[in-house]
Amino acid sequence: MPTSSTDRPMTPSTVWLARGRHVGPGAEGAVRARLRQLKDAGTIDDQLELPAAEGSPERAFEARWRPVAEVTVRARLTLAPGPDGDRTWTLAAEAERAWDLAWPSPADMFWPEDTEPEWGHDAGAGLVLAGLNPLPEDEKDLRRVLKDAARSGWAVHVVVHEAMTPDERGRVPLADRLPPGLRHRVVEHRAAPHQLRAVNYALRDLGVRVPRGGALVLPGEPAPAAYDGEDFSVRSVFLDGSEPAELTAAVTRFAALPRPPAEDAEAALTVLREDWRLLTPEEELARARELVAMYAEALEAMTKSRDLYREAAEQANEALAAYREAVGDRPAPEKPATASPFQQLTRTLERLRPSARTRRPAPDGEHPDDPTPA
Template sequence: MAKNTTASTTVPDTTWLGRGRHLGSEPERDVRRNLIALKAARVIDDFLDLDPVEAARSTDLYPRDESADPGPGARRVFEVRWHAADDVTVRAQLTTYDPEQRRTDRGGVTWVLAAEAERAWEADWISPATVFWPDSDQVEWDGETVPGVRLRAANRLPKDDDELRRRLRACARQSWFIHVVVHEAMTPDALGSRPVTAFLPPSLRHRVVEHRASPEQALIVDFALKKELGVGIPRGGAVVLPPAPKASGYDAERFTIRNVFLDGTEPTELLDKIKEFDALPWPRPAEAERALARLRQGWHLHTLDEELAHARTMVTTYATALRSMTESCDLYREAAQSALAALAEATGGNGAPRTASPVAAKEDASPLKSLTKTFARFRGPSRQAPEPGVQPESPGQ
């Protein structure tokens, strides 16, 4: 799901995102076996197998947030690091979920995969799906979240009209993959029955789901597509289905192919349309947003250089924090000393506050004294109020 865009609501062009179902009984065992084999062959640098509780409650020095939590129903979390094109580091994270928690009643274990490279993703790179899962028909890891649909197969469309419409609607609304409908002009031979997705580059091959309509389904499939998705399909042609909501730049006519020859040869025009569609800015589903956040915020598989660089950063951070605390302590000490000095001055050094003499206190508390001072303010500074008990002089004296 790598896209050429910088908008926050669309899938970054450095990422590969996928969601599917493992239809076998032991998906985690299949992942472990494949990772061990690839590490021994030096295809990958390293991998990590985590319990989801351990992944969510990591106690290492790296910060975590809510986005690092795999969420309810998580069974295992696997992390892998490898190099693409020799010098490009790729980090990928796979989480498996219990089917009950993922609201699927058709069996299988749901998986969510997020991978990110240091630069824009290239279709010729190794598929992240086959890093975690063995690329073997004996391991059924490639089930779509839409029941009855597989990634590595030419999926026959249902004969029933209602079921056909439900499947097309679900594929457009629920899937993270690119869906292509191909109509067979005539019943193909064994070579023509092979999925056309086998001709796609590795990283794109496991992101495309192919649907096949039999020759007699031409009218009903065309009607269902127009009714549900607003696109049609020519007889003997193909169409790349729009996602919901539609990707910016999608045009039904632009992604409709008039003729597809199912004779085992490479359908160049169809493949070019799929690649062109993959380059559109894809809307980022909410769950894909969380998967990408978990990859970035909840990553555990660090290299020694990354650990050393982070340790140095933490030392600098702690030193700065300690220096700030020391400066704060010095300021608090100075403030406390100033407060003690002020208290000593106010108490005369004996710990008790200074008090006025009883006589002075009694004079200050006299009502007559207070009244006299009040009249003195009204009479102005040139007239002095008489002392209590003294008769004022008459004007004639």
């Protein structure tokens, strides 16, 4: 099973995070229309489309609403280019208190309600959010899908094994029975009756297995510290239209576990908190006051620096004047005369001139010590 990370901060309980993919064109128009519709209906308090940065293909939208009278939720949805002209969306929302899964899904505040929504796809493998995803028949593809699912940090992935081929009553997605706050964060994989062995073989490295006719909530990566495969597996799931209470309880418990944010989720939360633009009049006034206080503090610091600089300059001028007064009557020290280059050459030649006592060499054949001939 993947080890959990203890170094990274945990996702705050006030935060709701999700990522998905909108297939095809028209993502921006769908978000604009939905926000306008809910604003006119009074479902949300206000909404804003942020101006696009120059040269950036990303688009961002903000919305604010109250799921209950005393709590405000602030949310930002960002659209970025995806493969084949699709758009990858990232949604970060934060409430003023711990998130209640009974509150409406933030995804419903930005995206239209459709039976098969173009926006309702998992960002990774393109699986369907809040729907059914039959596992591929090819075992290689099956292993790839489950490997990607096990690594997912954005969505909760659930594998359900069909003990026998279900009828229409057994094809109701699990998301339809989950609290609203979980519906767009769950990917349900369905394994056909004959695929159980291949599924458990693909999951062997995680140290978990799917019971026959049961279900398993995958740990994700990194796994929550409190994750235990036995605690999040369900022995029997009756796909007969009855309420899968044990499975919905397992998924809800898993979603409540403290865990580090997924890749890029921390950055999305930071932008939501530090670059929030959709301000109320009271918030705009508070921000203006903060700016005034900040500018006043900066001006005071600049004035103080100027005064200190002026004081230091005056002290330096006084010290220089005192020094000049102290040394003003002293004669300047004489510098030793320096010989000219011609004089230096003459002195060198004189040192090299032979002494008058130096003997000259004798003519050839004579020795200087030989007696003078008679």
